[in-house]
Amino acid sequence: MILVLLGPPGSGKGTQAKRLIDEKHWPQLSTGDMLRSAISQKSALGLEAKGYMDKGALVPDSVVIGLIAERTKQADCANGFILDGFPRTIPQAEALDQMLAGQARRVDRAVLFEIVDSELVSRLSGRRTCVQCGAMYHIVTAKPKADGVCDKCGSSLTQRDDDKIEVIQKRLAVYHQQTAPLTEYYRKAEKLKVLDASLPADEVNRALHQALK
Ligand code: AMP
Numbered sequence: 001m002i003l004v005l006l007g008p009p010g011s012g013k014g015t016q017a018k019r020l021i022d023e024k025h026w027p028q029l030s031t032g033d034m035l036r037s038a039i040s041q042k043s044a045l046g047l048e049a050k051g052y053m054d055k056g057a058l059v060p061d062s063v064v065i066g067l068i069a070e071r072t073k074q075a076d077c078a079n080g081f082i083l084d085g086f087p088r089t090i091p092q093a094e095a096l097d098q099m100l101a102g103q104a105r106r107v108d109r110a111v112l113f114e115i116v117d118s119e120l121v122s123r124l125s126g127r128r129t130c131v132q133c134g135a136m137y138h139i140v141t142a143k144p145k146a147d148g149v150c151d152k153c154g155s156s157l158t159q160r161d162d163d164k165i166e167v168i169q170k171r172l173a174v175y176h177q178q179t180a181p182l183t184e185y186y187r188k189a190e191k192l193k194v195l196d197a198s199l200p201a202d203e204v205n206r207a208l209h210q211a212l213k
Contacts, residue, residue: 001026001080001212002105004087006182007113008175010120011197015136016208017084027076030084031064054161056170058088058178065095072099088179110186111211113197117172124168128157
């Protein structure tokens, strides 16, 4: 199964992708995570990407297409994978289709996580991530046992630079302009399923499994 998770930042794609890894053993390919890892390694690519990410803008298509092309060649992707945060533009979706056609594969399903912007602002601004294991928390709805400390590994929690309120607004605007048109792209290809991402995580997980049938 090659699955594309579509939806605005904060709609829960990453959380659900992580649950699917445990349930289905498909790897999660998150371009956001790949770019943040390049930034923490201070690579040239990371330095270039940081300038765009801090402003809430998209990193150039050529950069993320290159990352995905390399990653999908790895052995663990042979039986399928989950794309989380890629594609984000029509040229990225077209490049993905071409890349997969070259490997005699194709996208099987795209699932749209539908949710209103007002809900996303509170989700994103309260989001905290463990610096060590990547576990996610929310300062109101999914608090850690001790403030600022990861329940799972005891490391400290941090707020992503782009989860600051002024950057969130920009990321949502970019989503509506550049990423939302992908809904139509996958609808036309008869691959699209839509779920209500405002529901509690367990219900979203059930809806996601339903969408994969
Ligand atoms: P995410 O973790 O998916 O919310 O991505 C965080 C940031 O990384 C985005 O706001 C973009 O700046 C950048 N990014 C991640 N994926 C892509 C992509 N497919 N195309 C362009 N920029 C991306």
